[in-house]
Amino acid sequence: CIFLLTKSLQGSPVHFMFSLCCLVQIKDDWPGYNLDLFTYPEHYHDDIENVYIPHGVIMDRIERLARYVMEDFEDSKIMVLCVLKGGYKFCADLVEFIKVLGRSSNRYLETRVEFIRLKSYLNDQSTEDLHIIGSSDLSFLRGKSVLVVEAIVDTGKTMKALLKHVETFEPKMVKVAGLLVKRLSTMTESLTDYVGFEIPNRFVVGYALDYNEYFRDLNHICVISKTGKMKYKI
Ligand code: HPA
Numbered sequence: 001c002i003f004l005l006t007k008s009l010q011g012s013p014v015h016f017m018f019s020l021c022c023l024v025q026i027k028d029d030w031p032g033y034n035l036d037l038f039t040y041p042e043h044y045h046d047d048i049e050n051v052y053i054p055h056g057v058i059m060d061r062i063e064r065l066a067r068y069v070m071e072d073f074e075d076s077k078i079m080v081l082c083v084l085k086g087g088y089k090f091c092a093d094l095v096e097f098i099k100v101l102g103r104s105s106n107r108y109l110e111t112r113v114e115f116i117r118l119k120s121y122l123n124d125q126s127t128e129d130l131h132i133i134g135s136s137d138l139s140f141l142r143g144k145s146v147l148v149v150e151a152i153v154d155t156g157k158t159m160k161a162l163l164k165h166v167e168t169f170e171p172k173m174v175k176v177a178g179l180l181v182k183r184l185s186t187m188t189e190s191l192t193d194y195v196g197f198e199i200p201n202r203f204v205v206g207y208a209l210d211y212n213e214y215f216r217d218l219n220h221i222c223v224i225s226k227t228g229k230m231k232y233k234i
């Protein structure tokens, strides 16, 4: 079940991704798309290197993840736990696709969305601990079928700590959707039930993913440039 998807852009064909059963992997040598091929906010001119995953591809993949979720959740209700801030776009689009698929298949999944805000990054470096900002009381999860929605599973430490915290409230079942999973260790994959894209260990921004709160307003997922890193460093 392996196939190669090659795209012929800028004259030379480049290997973009290949799908290994349910996994879309972006290879280590994927250079991204030239910025001139897409549109993006003018204020980020010079701050990004390339378009790593275009917005349309992100949306198409999320539609497919929504189908996996529909197939797995047997309850008619799911409790969605959106991990802020990075997860807000992914969560909104995933829930929307779940609703659309429910309408077209006559199996409507009721979704209730709750939020948890975590912070573990300064500049492009991970800090060790799980910091829950605001209330850490998740007692509304008790006995429920829960879908944790996170934009990026990086080292896996944050997700592991979050799942441990979620389990203390005794939900009926817990699944994790991660739009991006970094190819760092097998832990990141085993923690994530629904993976949008497995990516190399690179710092990416856009589609609500930030670098010190910048770039959330970029629709594509992009690689930040040296200039961008310097400009928004704190
Ligand atoms: N980009 C933005 N935020 C992140 C990343 C990343 O690559 N990894 C963990 N948080």
Ligand code: MG
Pocket (backbone or CB within 6 Å): 086, 121, 209, 210, 211, 212
């Ligand atoms: Mg962040």
